[in-house]
Amino acid sequence: MADLTQALARPHPERAIETLGDAFYDAVSGARFPQATLRWRNGRAATQVGLADLTDEEWMAHFGRFEPLEGSLPQPLALRYHGHQFRTYNPDIGDGRGFLFAQLRDGAGRLMDLGTKGSGQTPYSRFGDGRLTLKGAVRELLATEMLEALGVPTSRTFSIIETGEALERNDEPSPTRGAVLFRLSHGHIRIGTFQRLAYLRDAESMTRLVDYCLQRFYGEPGGGDGPARLLRHVIDRTAVLAARYMAAGFVHGVLNTDNINVTGESFDYGPWRFAPTWDPGFTAAYFDHAGLYAFGRQAEAIHWNCMQLAVALRTVSEAPPLIDALDAFGDAYQQAIIDALFWRLGVKPLGDARDRATVEAIERGLRETGTGIDTFFHNSFGGAIPDHLGIAFDDARAALADHAPRKPRDHPYWAGPPCSMLIDEVEALWSAIDQRDDWSPLAEKVASIRYMGQALA
Incomplete structure (x- = not known):
């Protein structure tokens, strides 16, 4: 355990992407911002890649001014790619407002990428300004935290720095505040x-x-x-x-x-x-x-x-x-x-055809009753679907009777209300920041999401 802790206490930089050659990317420079205010640093993720000991000033230097991490990429790289967008092929895309900033190993030895969003224009920006709204950064933080807690393989929001820019956007009230976001993920190679x-x-x-x-x-x-x-x-x-x-x-x-x-x-x-x-x-x-x-x-x-x-x-x-x-x-x-639904329900699959029948019964009950997804899984964790959810779940109740719990329902989280992330709450969290510069509701929400994650894990 001491060796693992020591391994996590320092970064293990990589430059693996360079072995592909410069036909895969373009060296770029990050934008310069009028001012920089640190709004979020993911201490949990930073610990996993050996960056938890950075001071706030060092953090700002790397993730607000794009000073390279020692031993990793000497200059950011905008990756080249094409893609189908809503099934229409587009050869004119690529990293247009982000780049690969650094690579390093996590505590499990996996190659990890630190990539940006909102870091300025690149050769693939087309008509975009290469920037990200602060609201967009907050929304990505909420999505990644919630998905991580719910067992979805996801990138993690590593850092958010407000840039002091006023951005014009067509799909939200403008001018709006700007930000640069860093995400930590296991690779940025896309289809x-x-x-x-x-x-x-x-x-x-x-x-x-x-x-x-x-x-x-x-x-x-x-x-x-x-x-x-x-x-x-x-x-x-x-x-x-x-x-x-x-x-x-x-x-x-x-x-x-x-x-x-x-x-x-x-x-x-x-x-x-x-x-x-x-x-x-x-x-x-x-x-x-x-x-x-x-x-x-x-x-x-x-x-x-x-x-x-x-x-x-x-x-x-x-x-x-x-x-x-x-x-x-x-x-x-x-x-x-089967694995995903049973994991969220807190029960173990049987490994035979009954598992599929159980999933179908649960999906049927959810569709017929319009029961909230978060409410259903919260109230039914451990495999006992409450009677008040109605007779539409009778088949699911009977099917679940044969499934053993994967963990007891003894975490204090289960005694409270379900943690959700519906659009009204997202807007309310943003409104507190936008109208009052009050970041405390966001911090409280992230804490509650992680509390749910502990109960589910």
């Missing part, structure tokens, strides 16, 4: 990164990228059947992601191929929402008029994105092994949704 290489017909770079992902993220050698092995990993990880979204009642809102990475870790939060009820048609983005990324269509959307990865990998692979990998998504998702 769109592979699509760009296929678009350019660059087989040599594609092979290099496949090998990089296998070696750096999955601890496997490249070469040979590498493309199919990588696709299968992505299938397995993204099936889990889709299932965990559902169990959390979460709608990402913009599941484009440039927003899905090859480690299956959710990131880049824009118009996200938590669904109040189990409504498959619930959408998060006001511009998603067709409901392409609605709550109940997220697994379909993610599978479609994996199909685009397979198409890109045809540059360096025969079709049959890629098709075999794609065909595994359905079964992977069915098992993942």
Whole structure:
């Protein structure tokens, strides 16, 4: 334990991304801000990558003025990628208001990226200003904290610094306050990164990228059947992601191929929402008029994105092994949704066909009654669905009778109300900051989210 603590007490910098070569990124510089005010530093995440001992001034130097972390990247890198945006291919995107700032190892030895949002213009900014609103940063913090607590693989909001800029936006009252956000994640290689290489017909770079992902993220050698092995990993990880979204009642809102990475870790939060009820048609983005990324269509959307990865990998692979990998998504998702729902319910799967029947009974009861998702899982943790939720859950009650709890319902959290993150509360938390510069409700909310996470973990 002492060795592990010592390992976490100092950073282990990396520059692995440079082994891909400069065809994958552009060296850039961060914006200079009129002023910088530290609004959030994630001490828990910082501890995991050896940066917890930074003073506030050192923190500001790195994450407000972009001074390099010793031993890591000497200059930020804007990553190159393409992507399908609402299923329309766009070759004119890339890191337009963010960049990869540093790489380092966490306490488990995983390669981690520190990336930015709102750090200024890059060659891919097009007509954007490269900035992020403070409200957008606060919303991303709330999303990542809630998802982490609910067991969803997600990037973590590492730092928020207010920049002193007044930004003009068409979709919210302006001028509005600016911020730069840092996120910590297990890689920023997207499906769109592979699509760009296929678009350019660059087989040599594609092979290099496949090998990089296998070696750096999955601890496997490249070469040979590498493309199919990588696709299968992505299938397995993204099936889990889709299932965990559902169990959390979460709608990402913009599941484009440039927003899905090859480690299956959710990131880049824009118009996200938590669904109040189990409504498959619930959408998060006001511009998603067709409901392409609605709550109940997220697994379909993610599978479609994996199909685009397979198409890109045809540059360096025969079709049959890629098709075999794609065909595994359905079964992977069915098992993942069982695991995800039972985890949030606090019960253990049986490992047979009864598990699927239980999931179907729960989903049916939620749809028929309109019971709040958070209320249902909170009141039913441990596997006992309260009688007051109605007869629509009778099948689920009977099915759950055979399932043992995975942990006792003895944490004090269960004696209080459920922790939720619906849109009205998000707006109220932002209003306290916007109108009164009162950050205490946000701090209290993050504490309550983490308290729920302790009860669920």
